[in-house]
Amino acid sequence: MKKLIFVLTAIITLPFVMKAQEPVHKFAPLPYAYDALEPYIDKMTMEIHYDRHHRAYYNNFMAAIKGTETESKSMQEIFAQMSTYPTAIRNNGGGYWNHEMFWNCMKPNGGGAPTGKLADAIKTSFGSFDDFKKQFADAGIKRFGSGWVWLVLGKDGKLFITSTANQDNPLMNTEEKRGTPIFCLDVWEHAYYLKYQNKRGDYISAFWNVANWDYVQKLYEQGLLKNN
Amino acid sequence: MDYKFPELPYAFNALEPHIDAMTMEIHYTKHHKTYFDKFVAAIKETDMNGASLEEIFAQVSKLPVPVRNHGGGLYNHTLFWESMSPNGGGAPGGKLAEAINAKYGSFEDFKTKFNDAAANRFGSGWAWLSVKADKSLCVCSSANQDNPLMDNFECQGTPILGLDVWEHAYYLKFQNRRPDYISAFWNVVNWPVIEARYESIIK
Ligand SMILES: [Fe+2]
Ligand SMILES: [Fe+2]
Numbered sequence: 001m002k003k004l005i006f007v008l009t010a011i012i013t014l015p016f017v018m019k020a021q022e023p024v025h026k027f028a029p030l031p032y033a034y035d036a037l038e039p040y041i042d043k044m045t046m047e048i049h050y051d052r053h054h055r056a057y058y059n060n061f062m063a064a065i066k067g068t069e070t071e072s073k074s075m076q077e078i079f080a081q082m083s084t085y086p087t088a089i090r091n092n093g094g095g096y097w098n099h100e101m102f103w104n105c106m107k108p109n110g111g112g113a114p115t116g117k118l119a120d121a122i123k124t125s126f127g128s129f130d131d132f133k134k135q136f137a138d139a140g141i142k143r144f145g146s147g148w149v150w151l152v153l154g155k156d157g158k159l160f161i162t163s164t165a166n167q168d169n170p171l172m173n174t175e176e177k178r179g180t181p182i183f184c185l186d187v188w189e190h191a192y193y194l195k196y197q198n199k200r201g202d203y204i205s206a207f208w209n210v211a212n213w214d215y216v217q218k219l220y221e222q223g224l225l226k227n228n
Numbered sequence: 229m230d231y232k233f234p235e236l237p238y239a240f241n242a243l244e245p246h247i248d249a250m251t252m253e254i255h256y257t258k259h260h261k262t263y264f265d266k267f268v269a270a271i272k273e274t275d276m277n278g279a280s281l282e283e284i285f286a287q288v289s290k291l292p293v294p295v296r297n298h299g300g301g302l303y304n305h306t307l308f309w310e311s312m313s314p315n316g317g318g319a320p321g322g323k324l325a326e327a328i329n330a331k332y333g334s335f336e337d338f339k340t341k342f343n344d345a346a347a348n349r350f351g352s353g354w355a356w357l358s359v360k361a362d363k364s365l366c367v368c369s370s371a372n373q374d375n376p377l378m379d380n381f382e383c384q385g386t387p388i389l390g391l392d393v394w395e396h397a398y399y400l401k402f403q404n405r406r407p408d409y410i411s412a413f414w415n416v417v418n419w420p421v422i423e424a425r426y427e428s429i430i431k
Contacts, residue, residue: 052404091350144297145352145372146395166351189352189395190404198258198396 024072025065027058028100036108040206042195050103053190057095057167064088079171090174094167098148102186107212114213118220125159132161137204139163140187151183151216153223163187180223183216230278231271233264234306242314246412248401256309259396263301263373270294285377300373304354307390313418320419324388324426331365338367339414342391345369346410352394357422358385359429369393388425389417 030050035043064086065071070078075097082090113129114122126132132151140149143163150162152170162170162177170181185207192203236256241249271277274291276284281303288296319335320328332338338357346355349369358376360366361384368376368383376385391413398409 048403056404087350144293147351189399193395193399194403197254197400198262 023062024074025058025062025096027055027096028103030103032108037106037210040209041106045190045192045194048194049186049190050099054095054099057092057099060088061092061096064092076171079169080173082172082174090172091167094169094172098167098169098184099186101181102184104215105183105185105212106207106210107215108210110212111209112211112213114217116217118213118217121159121220126161133208135161136185137201140185140204141201143187146188149185149187150181152177152179152181153220153227154179155227157224157227180219180226182219182223183211231264231268231302233261234309236309238314243312243416246415247312251396251398251400254400255305255392255397260301260305263298263305266294267298267302270298282377285375286379288378289380296378297373300375300378303377304373304375304390304392307387308392310421311389311418312413312416313421314416316416316418317414318419320423322423322427323430324419324423327365327426341367342389343407343410346391346393347407349393355391355393356387357389358383358387359426360385363430386425386429388429389422 030046034046034050037046070085070089075093078085078089078093079097085093113119119129122129122132126135136149136151139161140163143149143165145165147163147165148167148169150164150170152160152162154160159182160177160179162175164170164172164175168175169184170178172178185204187200187204192200196203196206236252239249240252240256243252270292271279271284274295276291276295281299284291284295284299285303288299319325325335328335328338332341342355342357345367346369349355349371351371353369353371354373354375355369356367356376358366358368366376366383366385370376370381374381375390376383376387378384391410393406393410398406402409402412
């Protein structure tokens with residue numbers, strides 16, 4: 001009987017024990033198939049980008065924090081103290097987090113224009129949606145070398161565009177212009193070279209066709225709540 | 229002096245299978261050409277129009293960023309093309325071989341150091357073997373299109389070998405596998421040219 005109780009207890013508690021041991025930082029599945037964003041983002045680029053680049057950032061990040069108290073910290077907490085961390089955590093932590101956000105900023109049958117409060121905020125900050133697109137694309141073309149372009153909600157409730165080098169992002173305390181990122185675009189060459197080669201501008205034009213404005217709207221509203 | 233866009237010293241497919249023809253063609257006719265055009269446009273806006281790239285790099289931190297980025301891109305790629313040859317590979321000889329052995333222990337140890345510099349450069353950039361003012365050798369890497377001739381560079385010197393590790397240099401053939409590209413590069417290094425550069429600096 002004692003033995004049976006022990007076995008039953010073990011069976012019942014095992015899932016909880018396992019859950020407790022799960023890492024805080026997980027490598028999320030890609031929210032759509034590799035070919036879902038064709039013809040704008042090609043299947044091979046998506047596969048290599050997610051399964052090689054993104055996975056390597058995640059694995060390297062996990063290796064860099066293994067056995068340290070950073071393992072239990074959220075990415076937001078880490079980025080807020082970025083300057084106190086080693087370069088490997090900044091580069092790979094940024095690469096891990098940025099790509100996960102990037103996948104969510106895109107979807108098949110995306111595109112169009114934002115609506116509601118987000119549309120109003122874009123108008124207020126940039127004049128019109130087209131002006132916003134122009135400024136965002138411009139920031140992407142002007143980023144020399146590898147990096148990202150961001151639409152960011154500032155502490156003052158206003159939106160702004162910024163670009164970052166390598167895998168940095170606007171949550172990092174190493175950035176001059178900080179805030180809550182709500183939309184992003186990877187302009188590393190690996191993000192577009194197989195299909196667009198040196199034509200980064202064409203990649204950025206194509207990107208608008210897969211933008212996931214519902215997701216951006218959600219991040220915008222969450223950001224406003226956090227600001228208040 | 230008028231700035232000239234240099235000829236590629238061999239055919240686009242000459243470095244196959246180590247560097248593929250399409251990469252060479254896009255790299256030279258698009259990337260390198262764009263750096264050249266943008267540099268020519270940017271330097272016109274300064275009082276250094278007509279100066280040599282070496283003179284410009286020596287005070288690049290006082291010049292507009294496009295001069296640094298595109299001037300670097302122009303110079304670095306020219307040096308890169310000349311550092312490779314269809315009949316390349318093997319090991320250096322002469323005084324350069326002696327200097328490499330003296331500084332790094334062996335050619336293999338030097339390669340490991342250079343490979344590490346190239347592989348660990350995060351983002352876009354270059355790996356370099358250069359000769360410092362005291363004539364000693366130095367392996368390092370730079371971000372984007374910076375190079376060891378630039379006045380604000382941490383390991384200043386005259387580059388004699390450069391390897392482009394921007395993703396555009398290898399992505400079509402090697403994708404995320406930068407180390408494979410670096411390995412392939414050793415098969416096309418034009419050591420006689422690198423040796424000549426070294427000897428002209430130390431003499
Ligand atoms: Fe990426
Ligand atoms: Fe290049």
